[in-house]
Amino acid sequence: MQSTVDGFSYGLVTPLVAFLMACLGGALGLRCTTRAMRMSRSWRPGWLALGSAAIGSGIWTMHFVAMTGFSIEGTPIHYDRAMTFASLAVAVVMVGVGIFIVGYRGASGTALFTGGTITGLGIASMHYLGMAGMSLDGRLEYDGLTVAASVVIAMAAASAALWAAGQVKGFLWSVGASLVMGLAVTGMHYTGMAALDVHVHGTAEPAVGESAAALLGPMMAGPLALLVLAGVVVIFDPLIVAGGSVAPSAEHKPGVPAHSPAHHRPARSRLRARGPVERRSRTPQRR
Numbered sequence: 001m002q003s004t005v006d007g008f009s010y011g012l013v014t015p016l017v018a019f020l021m022a023c024l025g026g027a028l029g030l031r032c033t034t035r036a037m038r039m040s041r042s043w044r045p046g047w048l049a050l051g052s053a054a055i056g057s058g059i060w061t062m063h064f065v066a067m068t069g070f071s072i073e074g075t076p077i078h079y080d081r082a083m084t085f086a087s088l089a090v091a092v093v094m095v096g097v098g099i100f101i102v103g104y105r106g107a108s109g110t111a112l113f114t115g116g117t118i119t120g121l122g123i124a125s126m127h128y129l130g131m132a133g134m135s136l137d138g139r140l141e142y143d144g145l146t147v148a149a150s151v152v153i154a155m156a157a158a159s160a161a162l163w164a165a166g167q168v169k170g171f172l173w174s175v176g177a178s179l180v181m182g183l184a185v186t187g188m189h190y191t192g193m194a195a196l197d198v199h200v201h202g203t204a205e206p207a208v209g210e211s212a213a214a215l216l217g218p219m220m221a222g223p224l225a226l227l228v229l230a231g232v233v234v235i236f237d238p239l240i241v242a243g244g245s246v247a248p249s250a251e252h253k254p255g256v257p258a259h260s261p262a263h264h265r266p267a268r269s270r271l272r273a274r275g276p277v278e279r280r281s282r283t284p285q286r287r
Contacts, residue, residue: 003072003075003138003198003199004072004073005072005197006070006071006073007066007070007190008069010068010069013069014065014068014069015069015186015190017065018063018065019062019182019183019186020182021058021061021065022059022186023178023182024058024178024227025054025055025056025058025059025061025062025227026055026058026178026180026181026182026185027174028051028227028230029050029053029056029058029095029230030051030055030162030164030165030178030181031174032050032051032233033047033048033051033099033103033166034166034174035047036051037107037166045100047103048096048100048103050229050230050233051099051103051230052095052096052100053096054227055181056096056122056126056223057088057091057092057223057226057227058185058223058227059123059126060087060088060091060092060126061220061224063087063127063189064084064130064220066186066189066190067130070193072138072198074200074202075136075137076137077135077136078134078135079133079135080133080134082133083129083130084130087125087126087127087129087130087133088126088223090125091123094121094126095122095123097115097119098114098115098116098119098122098162099115099162100115101114101118102115102116102162102165106166107163107167112162112163112166113159116155116158116160116163119162120156120157120158120159120188121151123154123185123188124154124155124188127150127189128147131196136198137200138199138201139198139199140197140198141196141199142192142197143195143197145195146191146195147192149191150187150188150189150191150192150195151188153191154185154187154188156184157184157187157188158184160177160184161177161178161181161184162177164177164180
């Protein structure tokens with residue numbers, strides 16, 4: 001029989017907290033991405049990896065915060081531990097691929113489209129993989145058109161957020177980009193939940209897995225720790241907060257001698273430093 005699905009068991013508390021977690025992960029991750037675009041290539045992978053971990057952890061935490069307010073009439077909901085961990089790994093890896101593309105190729109044109117598409121697909125994959133990890137006395141069915149709409153929302157909003165992060169125009173741009181990223185994740189989540197229909201079997205068999213309270217609480221400690229780490233790095237990096245710019249350091253190439261500052265003086269100054277030059281007369285000498 002078809003059962004009643006409630007995604008707001010705690011009212012607006014879980015949607016608001018989930019949205020804030022998505023914005024927090026997006027803000028930290030996109031600021032790290034912005035910082036990476038201003039650094040030399042030797043430092044860029046570290047900043048992009050930290051940004052990927054922050055965004056992936058933020059969207060994963062957002063999803064399961066929202067799921068604490070999700071209930072189905074007539075059956076308890078349990079979660080498979082391995083599948084839940086896999087959804088976090090997929091989020092971090094796929095978001096990382098999209099961010100690395102934008103971080104190295106720029107936030108425009110084909111690179112932005114490819115990076116935004118992969119990032120959006122990572123958000124959607126995390127959501128539906130996490131839903132596949134649910135265990136209950138029933139069967140889940142999805143409306144294909146609504147699922148497609150949720151994926152499009154994720155890709156479009158992720159592309160917009162990466163574009164805003166790539167503009168490198170200061171802190172307010174990153175705030176706006178993080179809000180767009182938060183809307184991408186929460187909008188995709190609740191659109192995907194609207195596509196769900198649950199048919200309860202009514203056999204009263206216990207579901208396999210662990211309850212949300214027993215599993216999700218301890219598992220959120222890791223992603224939250226990553227968010228705290230990214231937050232500390234952002235807070236103690238004044239360039240990120242101020243929105244300044246850093247010129248990439250010149251890389252020393254083998255076979256090319258390093259130039260001292262004295263070699264960069266104007267030619268006229270170097271001539272003066274040699275002192276007066278003896279002038280030769282053009283009058284022919286008599287023998």
